[in-house]
Amino acid sequence: MNILLVVPRLNIGGAETYVAITALSLHRLGYTVFVASGGGMLAGSLREQGIRHFYVPIRLSTALAARMLARIIRRNNIDIVHANSASAGYVAVQARQYVKVPVVYTAHGIFGHNTQEMTLDQCEKIICVSEYVRQYALEKGFTSQKLVTLYSGIDLTKFKAYPQKKELVRQMLGIPADAFTLAIVARIKNLRNKGHEDILQILKDFEDAHNWHLMVIGKGKGLWSLKYRVWRDKLSQRVHCLGHTIEVQEFLDGADAVVLPSKFETFGLVLAEAMAMGKPVVTYAVGGTPEVIAHGHTGFLVEKHNLDELHCRLRNLAEDSQLRLMMGDQGRGWVESNFDNNFSISKLTDIYQEVLGASR
Structure with missing residues (x-):
């Protein structure tokens, strides 16, 4: 054929x-x-x-x-x-x-x-x-x-966690070893579609998020707007723009969780990829995302644009390393069974x- x-x-x-x-x-x-x-x-x-x-x-x-x-x-x-x-x-x-x-x-x-x-x-x-x-x-x-x-x-041989890489990734990016670190993987068409704006708002406005770090993987027309917002809000030391890479998994090893507060997703492939790597995921309950995530089991589904709820779920993960590990393990099993x-x-x-x- x-x-x-x-x-x-x-x-x-x-x-x-x-x-x-x-x-x-x-x-x-x-x-x-x-x-x-x-x-x-x-x-x-x-x-x-x-x-x-x-x-x-x-x-x-x-x-x-x-x-x-x-x-x-x-x-x-x-x-x-x-x-x-x-x-x-x-x-x-x-x-x-x-x-x-x-x-x-x-x-x-x-x-x-x-x-x-x-x-x-x-x-x-x-x-x-x-x-x-x-x-x-x-x-x-x-x-x-x-x-x-x-x-x-999901290619489960490619998207597989290597915990020993976590320290190396963080050293390369200048992220403290003990800092709660999120990753967002998406094309940056603007700051609204994939939720970059919402996560930056949380890093800026919520006091207990002032030590969190964010890895931004992807590029697009909105990249310069994102970089300006990061500079304006004095987030340059905590937001790390990695640009476009076809080896996303190499950087996800450095994250504690993956966040994707999109306005809309028909599936959310990156969520499944993150779970395959043992990362808990947090996203808005829009489109097909409730089919990808088992809420409270492999991550959290949040009401769209509800920043208080989004922050609360991220804080749950930031404060509980055992919860992160448990959801990560369950996420890997979920992907093996479904994706x-x-x-x-x-x-x-x-x-x-x-x-x-x-x-x-």
Whole structure:
């Protein structure tokens, strides 16, 4: 089976990480895998591991991208296209004007907001990363038989805790060994979407948080606004901006907990990754996050924008190292039972076979 994975970009993000993990997993199983995207750090990493990457400007021009995709499909005898994100899905559907190929679409976000996105119902199968996304798609009128919920899988060999690295990471960043340290991993489009603003507010306003540290992993258009806010609020000694990295796990070893107070998440891949590394997680109860976290068992779900409750839950973890360890252990077990990538890939290949069988 020749598989083409399509995604707009290959930098840090849920869809991008999913594509990279899926490509490598399928490659190891012996499938011939290609990836098409607008480029990014993960593209080079995939090439180094034997996966061919094609540059396709998916968000620059739909018409051009569809023609380029069709040519890639013909020249490489692609059996199935697996698109990720609405824009990639739309381009894949448009490419079928030029070449006949079945399309599977993974919805990493909610979709069906306009006429263009409704054309995604032409895909043979729509994989929803959470039940929340599937229910939303049903309400929008997508064909129920095409919709299937399949949680994103975590590479448990990559996301695995190495407690001995904690001291090394902290020494490198200048974080005291005994300081309660949080990590937030997200693209910084602005300070609101992923909750950077809320966690900075807690570090500034709550007295018992004045010794806490925060590792900010990720970059984006809002990075300079974040750095200005850190400078303005005199948080420079406690907020550590690490930028973009494809080796997130290397830094998470230095954290005591992971926080993601997003306005909205369809799944929250980083939450599952953090739990795989034995870290308790705290996030707002929005979208699909209640499906990822077992509240009070692997972390805490908090009412959106309730800073007092968010602070209270973080303080619970800051003051109780045994609670952190217990939730971390339970989180690892939860991910092993629910989000193991081996299971997800097995289900994904079953979907591919079903789609190919129906198209013959």
